[in-house]
Amino acid sequence: MIERVRGLASSAIFARVAGPEGAGRRDRIHGTPGPRRFSPADPIWRVHADPSMFVGGIRALLLQSLHPLAMAGVDQHSGFRGDPWGRLQRTSGFIAETTFATTAHADRAIVAVRRIHERVTGETEDGLAYAASDPHLLRWVHVAEIDSFLRAHDRYGARPLTPPERDVYVAQTAVTARLLGARDVPQSVAELDEVIAAYRPELRTTPAARAAARFLLVHPPVPLAVRAPYGLLAAAAVGLLPRWARLPLRLPWLPLTEATAVRAGGVAVTRAIGWAMTPPSRS
Template sequence: MPPDSITWQVFRNPLALFVGGVAAVILELAEPRVRAGVWDHSSFRTDPVERLRRTGLAAMVTVYGARSTAEQMIAGVRRVHERVEGVAHDGQAYRANDPELLDWVQATAMHGFLHAYHLFVRPLPLAQRDSFYADGTAAAHLYGAQGSPRSEAELEALFGVMKPKLTRSPVIFEFLRIMRAASVFPLPLRPVQHLLIRAAVEMLPRWFRDLAGLGPRSGLRSWELPLVRQVGAAADRVRLDSSPAAEASLRLGLPRDYLWKAAATSASIRSSSPS
């Protein structure tokens, strides 16, 4: 995908990645077969920080890495997934490389990252949101997700298909407890960590929160929403010269701060546009 894509902008924002990643896992854990695969075959319960680090690295390589590097990494992930299979607690057999499950995992990740950015960093028009989904199609196919959504409308259609298959589970609440206790942020910033975890719950579709039993106390208080948006907007302005986004810009012959300048230009255009 090109460096001027909305995907490059979304993935350079650390708040969107953290909040969106947590929201994606919550959605994943509502599907019994995915839940069994994640909970029984990964290190989320024992080392959530390392698991998040590996997931984040995979996302960075997929978006910002050279195509050959991304293809090699994705092939390795596919080989690992080939060994992941079993029977979920409801009696359904599962394989991690099942196309239906891969479509769901891909969709939840794309929805999580995009809507965390849309809700907590800056609003994006529908055309850009659709472009984000379309951008991810090629990588999704490499992972084996042949039916991943290519637009927001297709995401909503997939939600409709999956809704009857999702179930409430104490594993979701255990995941949230683990994430609150994990040393993701330094100790002085632990209140921010808890705030962003609540933001992840807040951004989930209302129908899903009702299904999962995630009541109002699990999300943001009314006064916290503007605070998260301030943090998200600030994170979008912080230039990280060693970030994958900056390194990828250099690799393509662009200035290291290319994405930050592009975001500033976009913000200037929005602020000068008539309301």
């Protein structure tokens, strides 16, 4: 009975995150022989295979939205409100390809995304021009994402990284960022912190950013049956945001609650996802 419940939960989670083509993509990513950039012993593999990525992903979207040019590109081109699960599936597929797949498959995925970026251009409501291929914007999206994944793994990961492993993780994720077109990508945690601090003068709230936060946190695109566990993931993600990022998005800062109830809820839901996604042991 327990294994049947595990199987049903695993199938439901995988279907949402990976989409209808997920099974075939998974087999190709993990089953294709050939050289790979990273191995199961690498920090990037450990972080990107951990359920804490669910928390990190929500935090990354909230943090990324504070750059008005990056948010304008997402708001005007990604269709995340009309097809949020499709965007999640494309993003998770790209992370899986560039982390676990052969180098050839990873490079193919990177080329495909670069071609999409070349078509994503426009203007903000203030008349500022943006392009998704802009190395400066690419670096912002990267550092906001990697900082979020790393902090979520530090807090909720099954096996947190040591300080040297955290630096290796930042350096390993920089490989894909550079291939996508970002420049001056951080190679250590200290450099990551410095780069994020340097972007702060450019960050501000916009109607699109606030709407995205409401969409993710108040009106999430999830069935009623999973609203409660999603709420725990979302609360855990907000709890990992720095104070300076919350006021622009009109998000609360509740240090006592976040240190107790929110943290306990985040641990519970990520452990439950990890249990559901782990194949049963065989004697």
